[in-house]
Amino acid sequence: MQPTPANDHSAVDPGRSRRIVKRLLLTGTALVLFALSMLALALIYYSRHPQAVKTLLEKAVAGAIHGSCSIDDLSYSIRRGYVRARGIHLKSESENRSFDLQAANFAAGLALNGPFGARRLVIRSVSVENFAIVLNLPWHWPNPSAGKATRMQHLLTRLRRFWLFKEAVLSSAFATSGSLRLGASGWKLTTDNLNAWLDTKWRLRLGGSAAVQSAAGAIRAVVPQFLITTGSLRDTGTRPLSAQLQISAANLHSAAGTLETVTAAIQLSYLPRRRRASWEIRRLDCRRAAIHTQRALSFKTLSLQAHGTWDAAAARLRILRWNLKAGTLAALTGNAAATLKPPGMLYVGLQTGSLHITNLVRLLGPQAAGQPPGLRISKPMALGGWLRLSGLGQKQRTAIHLTGRLPTAQVHYTNARRGEILRSLLSSTIRMDGALGNPRISLTADLQQAVFGSRPHQAIHFSAALRASGHYPGFELSQLTAAGTTPALPIGRRFLPRMGFELSLARGRIDVQRRQLDLPDVAVALDTLKNLHLAVSGGPAHLRITLHGAGSRLLHAAATLHLLPPAWQFKATDRFAARAVYTHGNWQAASVRLNLHDFSFASPDGQAGAEKIDTEITGRLSRSPDGQGAILRVKAAADNGEILWGRFYADMVRRRPRLSAALAYNPHTRTVALTKLRLSLKDLLQVQAHGTIAAPPRAPELTLGLKVPPTAAAPLFKWLAVDPFRFDLPVLASLQIGGRLGLDLNLSRRQRRWRMKGRLLWQRGRLATKDKRVDLQDINLDLPFWDAGAGPAGNNAALSGHLRIRRLRMPYLHPQPLSLRLLAAPGRISASGFTLETAGGKLHLDRLTADHICGTQPVIETSLTIPALQVEGLAARAHIPAANAIASGKLAPLVMDFAHGRLSGRGTIRIAAYGGTIKLHNPAVVSLFSPPPALMLDVAFGGINLDKLTAGTSFGRIEGILNGHIRHLEIVDGQPQRFDLLAETVKRKGVPQKISVKAVENISRIGGVPSPFVGLAGVFAGLLKSFGYRKIGVRATLKNDVFHINGTIREGGREYLVKRGGLSGVDVVNWNPDNRISFTDMLKRLERIRSAYGRPVVK
Amino acid sequence: MHRKRAPLKLVFLFSVLFIFACVTINIYFPAEKVESVADKIVHEIRGKTPPQGAPAKTGGKHSGIEKALQIFSPAVAQAAEVTDVSNPTIRALKKRMRKRYAQMKPYYTKGLFKEGDDGYVALGNAGGLNLKTRRLLNALAEAENKDRQTLYSEVAKALKISPDQVDKVATIFAKQWQQSVR
Incomplete structure (x- = not known):
């Protein structure tokens, strides 16, 4: 591998490199020491100069909160381990949020524990006094991690952790006399008297008072005392946080309701790591709760218990079980769930619930506190169901399903004034389904064994069923039925019998918000009343009620209700319609139309009846113009x-009766004014009437004016008198009546007394018999009458009238005019006296007075004076020879007693006839109105010259003077019915006493005794024409058609009718003391006398 | 024992005496007479008058001498047996009732009038009649009954029957009225 240039450079001078490194290390060490020294100096400086730290702290905090920070005084001592501050004021303010914190005093104990470099600052016994926090949300606490820390900050932090303390630990703290003002979205939270304790285990106790108010003040809550206690707040990231809230004596006021004296205990357990909480409302009690609806509802206690969970991650709230008790009103148990994250959901389940309707109605009702509830239902209603809200915002969907079932329960409804007016068994079901805002509500209710009414005899016994459903406020009534018995309503002094009834509604609608009702057809049936249909529509402002029916058997119902005479039969096909309008609590108008087709009735005795009458009656009731009274207009017609009716008959086709009237009721005077009453019977009668009926406290008072315009008298007389009574008084049929009759009558009732005053008019009248023997022509009658009842008549002047007859023609009277002046005083009619001219002279009737004319016993009283009356003519009509007989005398009084049908006179009429005197005492005619009438009188006669009496008769001639009497004479139908006769001759000087043979024979025949002229006596008697006699004496009585004839002369044990005088003469001996002859025999004997001589016995 | 029976006998005898001692007051009512009168009056009114004026039976047997003497003896007016109950009121009533019966007879035959057991006439089955005819019948019946009431009173008076027994008279008349229309 090839070496790099770097490798080459390091390889150049290792010593130099070491020196450089050494220098650098020394320099660095020096710098570090310098820095540390400076730092130490700085720390010493800052530890000795808190003001410098205060400034730094103010700047740091101000920068952190993006606001301002000021501390009036800051002192601390690391050595002594404390920090104190006064006048701390933090303020942060932006456009829509602000934070303001003030603390008067702040103190804390400080201690550094642990080895250097890993020391821990223990802040203990933190105390904050008199702090005030004002927050206007939305506001966020400054989040240190939100921004990226600078290198300097890192450096300082590391220095702080190395030199000062690794971490600061709060050991315990308390804050006193604090306040918090929190505002957000218009809501305001105010807490005062805040005291907080954080013990060494970091268990917090926070207490104080609070008040919450919504933006517009619609909701206001006052919590005089609350206390929040938590479990340890340490390690909240791994351990659950528990807290308990206790509230006492809190009040909540809102437009929807009020909760007063609320105490609550709420337990919360929060697991921050899982962000889930479980909570429990252990107790939430409210001593008084009120719901503000249209009528305030308040109940004494309200308690809530619930527990559930809160999932903050899912924003889901679950109420596993809640239990709400609203005093004695309701007890509800259920569960609930809510998701606050969009789209959001709320579910409230009502698992069990009971609602005491009695208490609900008491809350809703008008009863004042302390009064017994009007409606009492013995059992609560069982409730169940759920409520669901899904979706928030505009796409919100709600659903509710709520069922309430009331098992069969006793129901009582009590009225404060009338006591219990309803008791029944009630079972009911109510269901709510659909959207929460407008669910479909279904209601069924069944009443059984219901009794409505406070008085037993006036109670309605019934059962009813109701089925209704719909959406508030409109509900369809699918069924409304009721059946029961009507009350025994009082009518006068008796009660109507109970009747069964049935109501049935097929369909209907009710709007509870608008208070509108539409029941188009309610079928109504009673035991005796069928086919009735009731319709109701409208509301309180305008309610229309219609009742109509056809073939409803109204008459049958009326008979059953004893509104018609018992045992009478009524029959008709009826049709009627009644309408009424009810506006704003007052009846506005009502009308009724009743048609009776083929109306018939019959009394049990057949005296009264009607057949096949078609009649229509209409009535219309309306408000009077002043709105206070009512006007009823009635019309009736029959075709x-x-x-x-008894003796009176009317053919409706011919008479076409019509009736119309108007009745106006005045509630102030409590009077009914009758106006425009018209009753007409075609071609017969018209009646007009008006009047007033008042209702004084005790008895009704009445005034009635009745008028019959002049109408033809003949048909009226025929209708009222002839047709009804022609068989009782056949003479009526022979009377001919003419002219026009009219009536003007005022009738009144005051203080239980009737008064009647008026006039009967007869104009251009005529009264005549068929044979014209009685003929009154051109009668002009103005008959006043006045009846004042039983009391005083007052001081009113008498009514005057007249009777004028242009030509009066009667038997025994000359045709003559007659004019009377009539006067009417209370209870009496009087007529001026008048004179009648007869063929024999004049008769004078004094002033006539008619008393008790309107009573049951009217009496006419007058007196008859006969100055000197030639009675020959009158006697001749009775076939009695009475030449030159003159009657005179006075009958006073002469009384016509209508009640007993008796015309009687007291007095004597003397008739000078046959040379003597005949006296007629106290004549009377009885049984005037129940034929045959009887004439009764007593007769006394004296000085009768028998020669004058018997001259010219077939009886035979008798000479002598006759005295005697006839007592108790009764003549009926022209025949003697009874008498007691005594006739005896008396001697008078110069008057011979002789009797012809024929007279003797006739006396014998009549007396039923043997004729003295039989055999030889007859032969000798044929030679003589007359015999002398000493006395003739006869007593004869008639009774029951039997004559008793006896002689009054008794000599030698014999009874003589005729006793001879001296030796000559003839005796007529009655051999039979009980000599009775029947009336028919007497007629035969008289007939034999008549036939024997060819002339009447008595003319 | 004997001592005990003696009071019983006394009681028995006393009871028997008491029973028979009770005075029974019978008000005499001449029913047969009324019946006879009713028969006659009803027949006179209803047109079935029994023969009148028939010579009264003299009764008894007369010897031939007596018959011969009668020829020469004066014509003794024989008083008819006074058994009739009559007076002008009754005759007037009978006359009116006889006249009325002529009007009523057709309705009797149709069953529209019926004779009651109380002696008064009443309407029969008048169901098919119009009211005008019914009024006629009512008027006839009322007038008839009014006259009958007077008639019964007069008969009772003639027979000296107490006024409070007029109803009995009417009841007896009822049978005659009923027979007359059969």
Whole structure:
């Protein structure tokens, strides 16, 4: 191998090389010693001059933090082993971050341990007092390794490690009275009273108070006291770091809710090498929690326990189990997982959960604290499900599946005012599926054995089922059914019977946010009411309710509910529709239309009924213009069929009844005003009415004006009187009525008393019988009437009226006009007196008064005065000869009692006839309205000249004076029904007492005694025309069509009808003391007398 | 033993005496008479009047001398046996009812009127009738019943029957009314 030039040079002078090396070594050594000396000097200088170190330190730190550093005072002693500083201020500030640290006092003990070159600086008992740190993030601690160290730095480091210490070790430290202000992204963290202890095992205890506030202050947390304790912080690279956080009396306020008096204990174990942590929320208790929704929800206690892991490398959080108890509201258990790295994921599983709906409703409800809950459900709802969020940012996807099941539980709902109003068994299921923001919610609820109502007899017993699903806020109702019994609602003093009912909804929709409801068709059925359909749509602002039905059997239902007379039969095909509009809490308008086709009814006695009536009734209810009251307009019409009500009948085709009315209700005065009532029956009657019904505290008050415009009297009379009562009073059928009738009536009720006031008008009227024997022409009647009930009438003036008849024609009367003035006072109508002219003279009727005209016992009272009346004409019509007979007298009072059908007069009418006097006492006609009427009176007669009486009759002539009486005379249908007759002759000077043979025979015939003129006596009697007699005495009674005839003369044990005078004459002896003759026999005897002589016995 | 039987006998005898001593008050009601009257009145009204004016049986046997003497004896007016119950009110009622019966008869034959057991007429099966006809029937029935009520009262009065037993009279009349329309 060939030597190189270098090798040649080294080979030139080895000694020189050694010298050079020696020189160099000496020089180097000198330099090193110099350097070391200088260094030592420097160290000695710096150790003796801390101010110089302070400056260096300030510059070094300022350079490291890219800010400023100032230390007011720095002192240290290597020998004595301490360092102290005062007024430390570090500040670093850039565009969006800043750091500011101030410490009033800093002290630390220093000690160098170990051999030279490998010494260790032990910093012990570090104390920092009154420090304050202000950080505005993002801020990063300076990273020394971030930049590349310079050679000088390396050199200095090596020098420091050789000369001073290899490493610095912190032994223990504490900091007191510190504060930390941290701001990041608008959030602010403030901690005060920070105290930290780092013991010799590097276990840290950090305590203080903290407050966190979000940017806008929406979230604010105050932690009066927290304490962080850690395990040893040494060797954190290889050993797990454990820490525990304890918080007490913390408060969190946010817009979403509030947590008050929070205490927490959180355990953390972190393995830095694996960058994984396990944690456990051992306890997180909150004495009061509140959720701020539309209505504040608060519950007393909230506690959370959870544990899990945190994988920092994967940014994954796992909650292996969490347990949340919200007071008595809910207890939830589940797990969760979250990945914070993009795309990110959050999963929350709810494994078991129970929700006490009672307490939830109490939170949601309006009840004040301390009040019992309105809704009580005996069991909690079991919850389960999960929540998943995947993807962050705009591609976020969420899903939720939550199921709540309420097993069959007792439900009670209590109203503070009415007590318990609902009790039931409830089972329910609620499911939420889909995206978290708008999941599909399905709800089923079943109510069994439900009782709604606070009073037993008014409670509704029912069961119901609900199926609804949809996305908030709109839900589709796929099923809503209810079945049960209606309450026994009170009507007056009785109760409606209970009825079964069924509700069924096929489809519907509800919007809980807009509070809108759309139930297009709810089928409603009752036990007695079918085919009803209810529709509801709208919300509180405008709600429309429609109820319609066809063939719903309304009448059957009404009968079942006892709204119709019992035992009556009703039948109709019905169709109806009712609509109502409800706006902003008030009924705005409602209408109803009811059609009854082939409407029929019948009373059990057949007295009332209707058949095949087609009727339509419409009603419309609206608000009054002032918005306070209501106006109801009603119309009713019937077009077909017929109706019978007792004796009154109407053919609907002919009469076409129409009714219309308007009723206005005023809530302030509590009155109902009736206006524009019109009732018309075609070609018969029109009625107009108006009035007011008031509701005073005790009894309703009413005023009603009723008017019947003048209408033809004939059809009205026929409809109201002739047709109904022609069989009871056949005379009605023979009456002819003309003119026009009208009525004007005011009816009122005040203080439980009825008052009636009005006028009945009859214009251009006519009343006549068929034979015109009675004929009243051109009647003009203005009949006032006034009934004031039972109380005082007041001081109102009497009503005046009149009755004018242009031509009055009646039997026994001359045709004449009649004019009466009528006055009506309360309960009474009076008419002025008037005079009637008859063929024999005048009759004068005094003032007529009619009392109790509107009651059940009306009475007309007057008096009849007969000044001097020739009764011959009147008697002649009764076939009684009464020449020159004159009647006079007065019947006062003359009373017409309508209640008993009795016309009676008190007084005497004297008739001067046959030379004597006939007195008619107290005549009366009874049974006027229940034919046949009977005339009753007592008759007394005296001084009757028998010669005048019997002259011209076929009875035979009798001369003498007759006295006697007829008591209890009753005449019915022109025949005597009863009487008690006593007739005896009396002697009068100058008046002979003779009796003809014929009269004797007729007396015998009538008396049923043997004729004295049989055999030879008859032969002799034929020679004579008359005989003298001493006395004629007859007593006759009639009762039950049996005559008892006896003589009043008793001599020698015999009973004489006729007793002769002296030796001559004739006796008529009644041999039979019980001489009874039937009425028919009497007629035959009279007939025999008539036929024997060819003339009537009595004319 | 004998001492014990004596009281029992006394009790028995006392009981028997007590039972028979109870006074039974029977209010006499002349049912047969009413029946007879009802038969006559109903037949007079309904047009099946039994022969009237038939000579009353004199009863008893007369010898030939007596018959001869009768020829020469005065014509004794024989009072008819007073068994009829009548007065003008009853006659007027009968007249009205007879007249009304002419109107009612067609409806009886159609079964639209029926005679009740209470002595009053009632509507039969009037289901097929129009209301106008029913009103006619109601009016006829009411008028008829009103007259019957008066008739029964008058009959009771004539027979001296207490007013509170008028219903019994009506019940007896009912049988006659019913027979008359069979």
